[in-house]
Amino acid sequence: MNVRRFIVWAMVIIGFGLQAVAYLALAAPLGKPTDVSFSEPRVPFAPLLFILGVGIVFSAAIVYELLPDRPEDRTASEP
Amino acid sequence: MATTARTLPAERGRGGRTWYPVVALLLILLGVGIYAYLEELSEGMAVTGLRNLGPQGGATWGLYITFVIYFVGLSFAGISTAALIRLAKIDKLRPIVRMAELLTVICLMLAAMTIVADLGQPLRGIVNLFRYARPQSPFFGTFTLVISGYLFASLVYLYLDGRRDAAVRAAEGAPYRGFLRAWAAGYSDTEPERVRHRRASFWLSIAIVPLLVTAHSTLGFVFGLQVGRPGWYSALQAPAFVMLAGVSGLGMLIILAAIARRSLHLQARLGLPMFRTLGIFMFVSLLVYLYFVGVELLTNLYTGSVRERDVLRELLGGDYAWLYWSAIAGFVIAAALLVAWLAVQQLRTHIWPLVVAGVLVNLGAMAKRFLIVVPSQTEGQLLPYADGSYAPSWTEYAVIGGLLALGVLLFLGFAKVFPIIPLPEEGDDGKVVT
Numbered sequence: 001m002n003v004r005r006f007i008v009w010a011m012v013i014i015g016f017g018l019q020a021v022a023y024l025a026l027a028a029p030l031g032k033p034t035d036v037s038f039s040e041p042r043v044p045f046a047p048l049l050f051i052l053g054v055g056i057v058f059s060a061a062i063v064y065e066l067l068p069d070r071p072e073d074r075t076a077s078e079p
Numbered sequence: 080m081a082t083t084a085r086t087l088p089a090e091r092g093r094g095g096r097t098w099y100p101v102v103a104l105l106l107i108l109l110g111v112g113i114y115a116y117l118e119e120l121s122e123g124m125a126v127t128g129l130r131n132l133g134p135q136g137g138a139t140w141g142l143y144i145t146f147v148i149y150f151v152g153l154s155f156a157g158i159s160t161a162a163l164i165r166l167a168k169i170d171k172l173r174p175i176v177r178m179a180e181l182l183t184v185i186c187l188m189l190a191a192m193t194i195v196a197d198l199g200q201p202l203r204g205i206v207n208l209f210r211y212a213r214p215q216s217p218f219f220g221t222f223t224l225v226i227s228g229y230l231f232a233s234l235v236y237l238y239l240d241g242r243r244d245a246a247v248r249a250a251e252g253a254p255y256r257g258f259l260r261a262w263a264a265g266y267s268d269t270e271p272e273r274v275r276h277r278r279a280s281f282w283l284s285i286a287i288v289p290l291l292v293t294a295h296s297t298l299g300f301v302f303g304l305q306v307g308r309p310g311w312y313s314a315l316q317a318p319a320f321v322m323l324a325g326v327s328g329l330g331m332l333i334i335l336a337a338i339a340r341r342s343l344h345l346q347a348r349l350g351l352p353m354f355r356t357l358g359i360f361m362f363v364s365l366l367v368y369l370y371f372v373g374v375e376l377l378t379n380l381y382t383g384s385v386r387e388r389d390v391l392r393e394l395l396g397g398d399y400a401w402l403y404w405s406a407i408a409g410f411v412i413a414a415a416l417l418v419a420w421l422a423v424q425q426l427r428t429h430i431w432p433l434v435v436a437g438v439l440v441n442l443g444a445m446a447k448r449f450l451i452v453v454p455s456q457t458e459g460q461l462l463p464y465a466d467g468s469y470a471p472s473w474t475e476y477a478v479i480g481g482l483l484a485l486g487v488l489l490f491l492g493f494a495k496v497f498p499i500i501p502l503p504e505e506g507d508d509g510k511v512v513t
Contacts, residue, residue, distance in 0.1 A: 055228070
């Protein structure tokens with residue numbers, strides 16, 4: 001796996017992971033509210049972390065396209 | 080990148096005789112909108128027609144929320160068309176892919192601004208949403224996914240898709256070269272770059288489709304899950320939201336493509352087959368939406384609760400009847416026009432029936448969004464309050480007018496500095512050699 005793919009996959013996994021953790025573990029608990037703790041996120045700004053996760057996943061596409069080629073790749077692609 | 084031999088124009092908007100007066104008019108509208116919003120900010124929501132439900136007999140959601148849904152709906156069709164063009168390889172629609180992406184980005188920005196206008200204390204609302212939103216709430220899905228994730232994803236899509244054209248235009252010495260070079264970010268149109276772009280676009284399209292369906296469905300759920308609000312609580316709310324979004328967005332794309340075709344003299348690239356494909360998509364979506372409307376109407380008439388039927392009675396024969404029947408008439412006339420356009424040989428060589436249908440479905444969509452939002456608040460009381468009423472104030476009209484003007488200005492501004500139609504690639508009819 002080259003560096004480009006490694007970074008992109010890392011970003012996708014981190015992004016989806018952050019979404020899952022923010023949604024399931026950091027935001028207000030899921031389920032039928034039984035007390036006031038269900039109204040508060042367990043970590044403040046958990047929804048923002050979820051959005052950050054979405055952002056990281058889609059930013060992976062920019063990294064994938066914009067990361068410069070290694071010199072040997074560039075030489076190989078020249079006509 | 081080698082020099083470019085082009086037989087087509089650069090498709091960059093050129094300022095004609097009408098461009099500057101149109102921009103001046105839009106700037107005036109925007110100025111009035113900003114003034115109205117500043118008045119709302121200083122005087123509070125009292126300057127709007129919005130009032131509390133129940134004792135005050137009003138509606139807390141009105142014209143602003145109507146247009147939030149309308150704008151988000153337009154964005155849906157934009158990005159789904161762009162994604163489908165890539166995934167299903169619908170080459171006929173490729174010339175409008177950038178317009179579709181731009182429509183999405185602009186509409187999502189307008190939707191976000193409209194929400195801000197609807198908040199009495201915008202900063203408090205924005206901060207608290209990011210701080211406290213609960214995952215169970217449809218608001219979480221709607222506002223975090225739609226306004227943040229979806230807008231970001233659409234911007235990434237638009238940016239990556241435009242890199243090649245930015246590089247080509249910068250190499251040609253086009254105006255705004257610095258901006259174009261920054262956009263191109265070193266793109267040199269090598270084979271590995273093209274392969275990477277195709278691959279990234281494919282995966283972006285795959286990732287965007289579930290995101291947008293979730294986002295739009297949750298917007299429908301904001302209404303559809305409210306069991307205590309007659310007229311909103313319905314399993315059809317989410318799919319009907321998505322269908323009407325598709326209809327209005329496709330209609331808007333047809334209008335934009337027709338304007339670009341005429342003003343930029345792009346009869347060759349924006350040809351009849353492309354309009355035909357768009358027209359068929361819009362026709363099918365419209366039929367499905369009308370089917371949903373009929374099903375919902377019959378279900379509520381036969382088995383709805385008393386309060387459900389009260390809301391429906393207001394829609395069919397009460398204060399909102401003129402708007403309801405106008406919207407339905409708009410949809411039916413649009414469908415009839417599309418049938419005539421498909422069936423009559425002489426009509427098929429014209430674009431105007433499609434444009435008229437596009438305008439009608441968009442006006443109908445605005446009316447239907449208003450009818451989804453307002454009557455259930457003014458007439459759908461489960462507690463023993465008298466029926467209420469809602470009429471938007473001039474402030475709300477001015478703010479919405481300003482936002483619409485801003486949207487058109489952004490579109491025109493973009494078209495002025497960047498090719499609104501993707502430049503042809505090697506092998507296309509446009510014969511671009513790079």
